[in-house]
Amino acid sequence: MLLLQYHNLLIQSILTDRFSGDSLPTAIDQVISDFDNVTFHISTPESRTKIQISLAIKCFPDLARYGANEVLAREYGEYAISPPEPGYDFSMVVDVEKLPESAEEREQLVDKIALLKRNALAAPFERAFAQFDTLAAEAAKNALDLSVPEDSGSEVMAVHYRDEESIYIRAAHDRVTVIFSTVFREETDRVFGKVFLQEFVDARRRAIQNAPQVLYSNKEAPLEIRRAPGFKPSEDVGYVTFVLFPRHLLPARRENCISHIQIFRDYFHYHIKCSKAYMHSRMRYRVAEFLKVLNRAKPEVAEKERKTATGRRFGPR
Template sequence: MILLQSQSKYLLQVLTNRLQNLDKGVELDCQWIEFDDVRFNVQVSMKNPHILLLSLSLPTPPPEAMFVGGLPVGAIEAIKAAYGTIVQILDPPKDTYNLTLKLNFNKLPSNEEAKQSFLAKIASVREVVLGAPLRIILKHLASRSVAPDMNRLVALVHRPDESFFLLPQPDKVTVIYPMRFKDSTDTVLATSFLQEFLEARRSAALSNAPLCQWSPTPPQELQGVPEEALSANAGFVSFVIYPRHVDGKKLDRTVWNLSTFHAYVNYHVKCSEGFMHTRMRRRVESLIEALDHAKSDLDQARKVETRTSFKRLSLNDSRSNSNSKGPISWR
């Protein structure tokens, strides 16, 4: 299995290239879209080459998701805690974007290793912003408590107009994903893929992994949730997170894995489709090659048969051949 990286490789490349060319007055304005419809925009002007504006557009939240001022709950505090005074939050953000950050390259640490580490942290801005409410819940789980301002059932956005749900408790947090796929083939492969999670969890090597359950119908924890939020054609996946899963450095990895679980499944479904298509193409090519060999062998056999066959003569041809040989001598 391949795990998605929290850092945006392209954003990290843009930041690194810009840092290496601060003395060049080059204007920059580029935008791109990454998985789950997260859009980025980077701008640098020739007047202030040491200032970089990074804008972020998040997936459209469903009505039940926890969004305040266009951002997930706790996102502003998470940005300030992660980047300090080096990065400023512009209010209002750029048009059509949820968040715009102002990065001053002159304020970066002087140490080269610390500088690269900070750029890598900026490249993980998606995790910082979208994972903010999940991080709050899991931090309280580590201390075996529940955030006082959290509802009994929390909905967090992870895809456009789609959310997953958390049921926080002092000793565990249950995370439930309604799995939706547009393509019927993806739905079949994803259903089989998700059911394998149950089988894999039973192995001794994964005894410390979170408990996993799959159900074709909504679990009881989702009672009272609007029907449109429960329209899942690939079933429902549940994970039970315990304090040992968010202890120390495990917190960051757990937050990222839970925030991008649907993208993780979708990625492996597409890889499975590509693998099967490759196998089918190779099989077809081998069959065509076998047919071509059989056809060439048949043509060769026909040529041999033509060279060794006798010509059938008519009665007139036979008589003419006999007369041409002259009278037969009986002596």
């Protein structure tokens, strides 16, 4: 299966070309759309050597509540500008004439800017992981059994990143639970989704036993989010739950875990659409093959008898 990239390829391509210094500076004014109602604007409003990159994301108020401004300031502090470009939630300016000297540092800067959306969405996950560290330390101090679930009373962080879909994140002393609500418009999407998610479960049982636990429920919401802020039950919504255990939350694995899990919804629906397209192509191919068989099965028209000039008949008998 194809694994979607965490960074924006178009931003990476544009900045790599401009940071290389192989061409003269030119004016830029380009709007780029990304997954999850995210829009970027790359422009040169002041001069051709100063590139401004702006981010607009529908759920930014939710992300700001969980520390997105602090995360973005940590990652892009020297380049961030305030206030941001009108109509956008975050803006930064990079002066091409003041770039790092080494090519490796320039490449790292391009990669960091291309991960702007990923870093903004990482804020609630980082907050949940920090809460997990605190709760786990308290549980160890109080000699609690880490294998026994406990209602820690921690907040359920809700990120409403689409009109009818949200991500819910909740930390406990022994795990971090991430729940995606996803809308299936068609019954066939529900069937394909169930097949995909069952494969996640079976793969964990067969070979990847260290993978997070995956649960799926249709129409009935998990207990963890029924009292979450802004939660609205609906029969058209399915819920995918990831349970991250301490082995997934090690410091060396956290960044990779955040990158993988926040792209799950796009990965999930992308493969559902690809599966439907493949099924349709196979059905069209089969129909074409059946038509060929039917055409070959048509009886040949018998040749009519012919007459000579004298009236004699000849032909098939």
